[in-house]
Amino acid sequence: MRSLTLCTGLGLFAVQAVVGATSWTNTPFNPPSIPLAVRTPYLSTWLPQGQGVALNSEWATHWGGQTTAWTGFVKVDDESYSYLGAASVAGSSFTQATQKSMTFTSTQSIFVLSAGPVDVTVTFLSPVDATDFVRQSIPMSYMHVSVASTDGATHSVQVYSDISGEWASGSDSWDIEWSTTATDILSHQYTLVSPAVYEEISDRAQYGNWYYSMLNGAGATAQIGRDITVRGGFLNNSVLSTTAKDNNFRAISDSWPVFGLAKDLGKVGSTAASVTFAVGHIRDPAIKYVLAGNAKQARSLYFWSKYSTANQVISFFLNDYNTALATANALDKQVQTDATKISDDYAGIVALSIRQAMAANEITISKNAFGAWNTSDVMYFMKEISSDGNVNTVDVVFPAHPIFLYLNPKLGEYLLEPLYRYQASGLYPNKWSVHDMGAHYPKADGHNDGTDEAMPVEESGNMLIMALSFARATNDTTQIKRYESLLDQWTQYLIEDSLIPAFQLSTDDFAGQLANQTNLAIKGIIGIRCMAEISKLLGNTAKYTNYSSIAADYVTKWQVYSASKTGAHLTLDYNDDASWGLAYNLYSDVRLGLKLFPQSVYDEQTAWYKTVINQYGVPLDTRHTYTKSDWSVWTSAIVTDTGLRDQFISTLTAYVSNGLNNVPFSDLFDTISGKTAGFQARPVVGGHLALLLV
Ligand SMILES: *[C@@H]1O[C@H](CO)[C@@H](O)[C@H](O)[C@H]1NC(C)=O
Ligand SMILES: *[C@@H]1O[C@H](CO)[C@@H](O)[C@H](O)[C@H]1NC(C)=O
Ligand SMILES: *[C@@H]1O[C@H](CO)[C@@H](O)[C@H](O)[C@H]1NC(C)=O
Numbered sequence: 001m002r003s004l005t006l007c008t009g010l011g012l013f014a015v016q017a018v019v020g021a022t023s024w025t026n027t028p029f030n031p032p033s034i035p036l037a038v039r040t041p042y043l044s045t046w047l048p049q050g051q052g053v054a055l056n057s058e059w060a061t062h063w064g065g066q067t068t069a070w071t072g073f074v075k076v077d078d079e080s081y082s083y084l085g086a087a088s089v090a091g092s093s094f095t096q097a098t099q100k101s102m103t104f105t106s107t108q109s110i111f112v113l114s115a116g117p118v119d120v121t122v123t124f125l126s127p128v129d130a131t132d133f134v135r136q137s138i139p140m141s142y143m144h145v146s147v148a149s150t151d152g153a154t155h156s157v158q159v160y161s162d163i164s165g166e167w168a169s170g171s172d173s174w175d176i177e178w179s180t181t182a183t184d185i186l187s188h189q190y191t192l193v194s195p196a197v198y199e200e201i202s203d204r205a206q207y208g209n210w211y212y213s214m215l216n217g218a219g220a221t222a223q224i225g226r227d228i229t230v231r232g233g234f235l236n237n238s239v240l241s242t243t244a245k246d247n248n249f250r251a252i253s254d255s256w257p258v259f260g261l262a263k264d265l266g267k268v269g270s271t272a273a274s275v276t277f278a279v280g281h282i283r284d285p286a287i288k289y290v291l292a293g294n295a296k297q298a299r300s301l302y303f304w305s306k307y308s309t310a311n312q313v314i315s316f317f318l319n320d321y322n323t324a325l326a327t328a329n330a331l332d333k334q335v336q337t338d339a340t341k342i343s344d345d346y347a348g349i350v351a352l353s354i355r356q357a358m359a360a361n362e363i364t365i366s367k368n369a370f371g372a373w374n375t376s377d378v379m380y381f382m383k384e385i386s387s388d389g390n391v392n393t394v395d396v397v398f399p400a401h402p403i404f405l406y407l408n409p410k411l412g413e414y415l416l417e418p419l420y421r422y423q424a425s426g427l428y429p430n431k432w433s434v435h436d437m438g439a440h441y442p443k444a445d446g447h448n449d450g451t452d453e454a455m456p457v458e459e460s461g462n463m464l465i466m467a468l469s470f471a472r473a474t475n476d477t478t479q480i481k482r483y484e485s486l487l488d489q490w491t492q493y494l495i496e497d498s499l500i501p502a503f504q505l506s507t508d509d510f511a512g513q514l515a516n517q518t519n520l521a522i523k524g525i526i527g528i529r530c531m532a533e534i535s536k537l538l539g540n541t542a543k544y545t546n547y548s549s550i551a552a553d554y555v556t557k558w559q560v561y562s563a564s565k566t567g568a569h570l571t572l573d574y575n576d577d578a579s580w581g582l583a584y585n586l587y588s589d590v591r592l593g594l595k596l597f598p599q600s601v602y603d604e605q606t607a608w609y610k611t612v613i614n615q616y617g618v619p620l621d622t623r624h625t626y627t628k629s630d631w632s633v634w635t636s637a638i639v640t641d642t643g644l645r646d647q648f649i650s651t652l653t654a655y656v657s658n659g660l661n662n663v664p665f666s667d668l669f670d671t672i673s674g675k676t677a678g679f680q681a682r683p684v685v686g687g688h689l690a691l692l693l694v
């Protein structure tokens with residue numbers, strides 16, 4: 001976990017001088033950390049903010065806080081300005097361009113900086129294209145740098161950027177080796193000299209190749225070498241040296257090798273001239289997956305079904321920029337239109353959540369027996385980022401699942417597929433649903449000893465609710481039909497243990513175990529009812545009738561168990577009258593239109609939450625003052641008063657824009673202090689889209 005220190009050294013004083021404000025405009029608000037290149041668990045580079053940090057005043061970092069140096073300079077009529085990163089270059093002088101604005105959308109973070117007589121617009125585009133699996137699975141992100149004159153005159157402009165070797169490992173002492181390709185693309189590649197497949201250090205992949213690339217052509221130059229040599233060379237000469245070869249492969253931190261690219265934009269007037277850089281990390285295989293018989297399968301990213309070399313895919317990606325931008329703008333607009341129907345605050349929260357949620361996941365395929373890609377064998381894998389790194393954690397997929405329902409429910413089925421297939425193999429011994437596919441990404445090894453983190457009611461209910469949700473949303477019963485007996489097995493477990501849930505964890509495991517959890521019982525009972533609906537879809541009306549009546553009977557009993565004798569609210573756990581909590585599991589009753597729980601429950605909870613809301617939201621439950629952002633949005637979708645709904649959202653916006661945090665959107669935070677209580681960059685923020693579905 002990172003400390004909450006906002007800045008180091010002099011920065012602290014600067015922060016105090018600008019409390020609550022930046023000298024540039026932020027649209028829609030200044031978030032705790034701004035996504036720059038956020039596509040996969042490993043390509044996840046951000047600009048931490050606190051009270052506000054300009055693009056060219058601190059280093060960008062991986063989500064966990066380690067520096068991933070990314071540098072940018074622009075020369076204007078031979079004057080040098082920095083627009084990105086925090087480099088100092090001994091022997092060369094430059095001025096920091098002045099940041100004028102920062103804007104984020106669902107797919108882009110856009111900075112405008114003024115550099116003497118020109119404006120530099122830096123657009124970080126991390127595409128989200130949930131229906132095009134080739135594009136979505138390309139682990140690359142764009143930085144588009146556009147320059148335009150602001151004084152009516154034309155100016156000679158050259159643009160430079162580099163990345164350091166720090167992107168390649170969680171430890172800077174590892175040796176890297178490198179090369180440059182000059183074809184239709186100008187592309188640097190570097191990799192660890194001693195990679196370890198499927199391994200990580202500090203959540204950073206210990207294998208795969210890093211790329212920093214641009215289209216080749218007139219005015220494009222590239223150079224690899226020591227930081228001050230490459231950067232200083234550009235600052236002195238406005239181009240990079242094509243003859244100075246540094247082939248002294250060495251450690252990431254040994255005279256810091258950097259991978260520089262430069263483009264001469266020539267004479268630039270008020271019509272913008274631009275250059276597009278692409279940063280990426282390609283590893284193959286991507287995922288290890290356990291098959292029946294405990295064999296292990298090596299799975300690869302989907303795009304390999306279309307491109308057979310890295311250079312081909314990089315060339316496609318760079319040439320695809322205009323299409324990618326148009327697609328991204330269309331998605332941004334759709335999300336903005338849909339979310340502003342709730343409120344402007346809500347649109348900001350959703351926009352900040354989409355890249356973070358999607359970048360936790362990777363689309364994979366396997367090879368068939370003849371060595372050809374099998375695009376009928378799609379599996380989608382999610383890393384439980386920051387909390388423990390598990391693979392396809394059911395109770396992390398579950399809070400995130402609204403984003404898949406919104407963007408493409410097929411992706412939801414592809415996330416469940418590895419879990420179903422593993423449990424159908426018979427390797428997993430428990431009668432309830434497994435918690436996750438493997439203890440650490442990207443190894444989906446399963447839990448053949450059955451000692452995965454036990455959340456029996458939680459995960460069984462989650463699987464049933466998601467099974468029905470995705471089948472309905474795709475109009476496709478293939479998957480629920482194939483795995484009907486597993487779904488029925490989990491239903492039997494819920495019939496045994498969900499009305500009076502034994503002492504166990506719910507998804508909120510950080511809050512501890514508890515018996516008789518009211519909200520967990522809601523999930524289990526909804527799970528049973530979902531199996532009734534699944535049975536109906538599969539033509540089994542006897543089961544539909546039986547499971548529907550069991551669920552209805554449980555609701556009647558649950559109402560007695562869960563009611564508080566001292567206040568008009570549900571308890572956190574039965575017979576604990578003063579306790580209460582967010583009854584967010586009711587969301588599935590509402591969204592699926594089950595009408596399983598009576599209206600009085602919704603009305604009562606609505607009245608109650610109005611009395612217990614703090615500055616930064618309603619606490620998760622009476623054990624702590626912290627809350628969860630995902631569950632807050634889910635709860636906002638079940639209350640019967642739009643004023644309270646909007647208060648849930650405005651208090652969440654107050655938290656995420658209060659300047660007190662500097663990590664990628666943390667879903668766990670204190671409702672009184674407004675500070676994160678741990679967790680960052682997790683995919684559960686996909687649950688922030690919940691209001692778009694009701
Ligand atoms: C750039 O020019 C300065 C001043 O002449 C010199 O000290 C420095 O070494 C040069 N840097 C490079 C990388 O050539
Ligand atoms: C491709 O994968 C699907 C799904 O796992 C499988 O049913 C099919 O047999 C595979 N095809 C080949 C040619 O291996
Ligand atoms: C599913 O069917 C419904 C009703 O026929 C239709 O409105 C909806 O667009 C379909 N969805 C998909 C993903 O095909």
Ligand SMILES: *[C@@H]1O[C@H](CO)[C@@H](O)[C@H](O)[C@H]1NC(C)=O
Pocket residue numbers: 500515516561574575
């Ligand atoms: C759970 O609630 C039931 C119903 O009120 C009660 O009989 C049982 O003793 C409770 N269990 C625990 C461990 O408190």
Ligand SMILES: *[C@@H]1O[C@H](CO)[C@@H](O)[C@H](O)[C@H]1NC(C)=O
Pocket residue numbers: 492495546547
């Ligand atoms: C209803 O389901 C329960 C639980 O599976 C089972 O014990 C019972 O026999 C079923 N009842 C009927 C009438 O099928």
